[in-house]
Amino acid sequence: MATQCSRFDLQGTVGAARAGRLHLTHGVVPTPAFMPVGTYGAVRGVGPDDLAALGTRMMLTNTFHLWERPGHETVAALGGIHRFTGWDGPILTDSGGFQVFSLRDRLSLDEHGARFSSPLDGTRRELTPELAVEIQETLGVDVAMALDECLEQPADEARTREATERTTRWLKRCLAARRHADRTALFGIVQGGVDPVLRRRHAEELGAMDLDGYAIGGLSVGEGTEAMLAMVDAAAPVLPSDRVRYLMGVGHPSDIAEAVARGVDLFDCVLPTRMGRHGQAYTWGGRVNLRNGRFREDPSPLDPSVPASPAARMSRGALHHLVRTKDDLGRRLLSMHNLALYQQLVHGLRTAILAGDGDGLARWRERAAVATHPPGKASGPPTLAPDPGDG
């Protein structure tokens, strides 16, 4: 049953696209919203004050990594996740399931939980639904994610069905294990692989459980943009309209804009920071690789139309130099630039939806498509399936 520490107001729609407000223990998050990823509690090289300056309203950290190092009890001893990170706004943690299941050969799985040897120090550990909730509540996050069984793709229907059903059983154990429902919300995760029937059925099943919020999980693992958006199309329409919808681990700017058009409210992704660390900058004129020697003597600014970015007015030549000399500052500035553009995108989408402006929404989808691809390579969104939400 939904608890008091999480509430979602729907403020406006354009077709399937939604604008709203997610009320959590540490504040209110206007949606659509994008959460930067701080794996070990920090977005590499980017501080909590920087995140705020970039327009961030909520961040994500990794349960698995913090459980391993420094340990959730240590974070609690240091005053909890907000004091630990310095970020005093809302924080969501994944359940750790995605990381555990990516250990594959170190992993053994049964109904009780997932046993594995730690990649950090080789110790045997077991993650159960109950422990996932305990870790996240001990960290003191605003939103905990239920432990789900993440399926490796491709998987046949029987295997997909089995994992989906186990995800539901584990969700019920997570719900029963809560000790701090007064301050930590618990979101369930819709699974179902890339099978639209299983996806829809699982979304309906979880939708009937009156949860604090709903994630669409198990995607952005190589299934491709079209399959990913098809799963959003299968799940989103049957989820309760008065609960937030979170698409896990997605994606490029165009993926986010397209998923918003299909009714998703909340996102996280490592792409803006990972791309930035590798010299790639999203700009409203296209995605550029600043390692490229052609930028060496380029005095033009990166993209002055991203006002919150500290790199926006720097010359591409100077940024090329920072990337080539592997300076921490290059990684930092490009990570921040990309995060600023993502925040600008979700803010633009939100503004258009609140205004009931279908044309404005369509323009942001086009801009997102341009930003995602190298200059001149995008003529529109990567998938332009008919969408009743547009215009």
Place this chain on the structure above:
Amino acid sequence: MATQCSRFDLQGTVGAARAGRLHLTHGVVPTPAFMPVGTYGAVRGVGPDDLAALGTRMMLTNTFHLWERPGHETVAALGGIHRFTGWDGPILTDSGGFQVFSLRDRLSLDEHGARFSSPLDGTRRELTPELAVEIQETLGVDVAMALDECLEQPADEARTREATERTTRWLKRCLAARRHADRTALFGIVQGGVDPVLRRRHAEELGAMDLDGYAIGGLSVGEGTEAMLAMVDAAAPVLPSDRVRYLMGVGHPSDIAEAVARGVDLFDCVLPTRMGRHGQAYTWGGRVNLRNGRFREDPSPLDPSVPASPAARMSRGALHHLVRTKDDLGRRLLSMHNLALYQQLVHGLRTAILAGDGDGLARWRERAAVATHPPGKASGPPTLAPDPGDG
């Protein structure tokens, strides 16, 4: 002859200690002043806006590194060193001599200049006094340093005298090579190894040349604090009182406070940033190594008495975690913390000197000594030679 683009006002003294203002093309620098070091034009992980927020008034970059990559002509094509770095305040470059002479086995030296194979790509290069000036003027810095012969220690008196004399001849060639004396000042460098007689003689010789400013160079290369301060004691009193005095590459907080007490105005050093990158933080309670496991569950703040530091109020446990997980953010925060403490130190010294407050100056020297050493290891400045400037 001193040029129009550099002027030094002496505002106050306490004994030998001085407070003043250094007027340069891109602004005024209150002294004593500390310049952070941006090797390739950037202080690793710390942006120009950050430097300003920490209280920085002037920065240093490395001629040698920028000459190699991306090249001074490229920096000029990108709009000059200020546009390139994003730092619009005064910038000083070393001459590149220190880096060239540290190549030792790759180096051959004669009166004309220093030939070496590039550590970056193996190409043969030659640095001459004329080229050192050309590179720095092309970069567009506020202060260029003359090319000096940096001597490896220990060196006998004959060798020291020879290098000192060559430094004077090269300085004259540097002066003759200037093309932009309207905007780029040129400072000479007092050499003389660790021989107080040669140091004093060289300071007198250069002092008579009416230069824009005077550096004391060739120190902080392993000679020890006592020998370093003895060289300051030899050189500073005979340098013209109406010109700025710059002690190159020095040092710990205590070294800076002690050199200020002996009449030095300007400093640069990699220590605050290098120490920070290795997990070491200077605090007013002593220098701490945050890698140490004893900080793992320490909820106490790093040092709330460094107000400009973004790490000051973070828990030592959280900083320990950032250092252990090798996050760029840990390096950044500790570099910034150390730089903030250095700026606080020179500001404190300046305030005491301007007020004619000998006791206040003595207290800052004591605080600097405490900050330099592990807690409980400092009972006073590392060298407490009688100093007429104190009290």
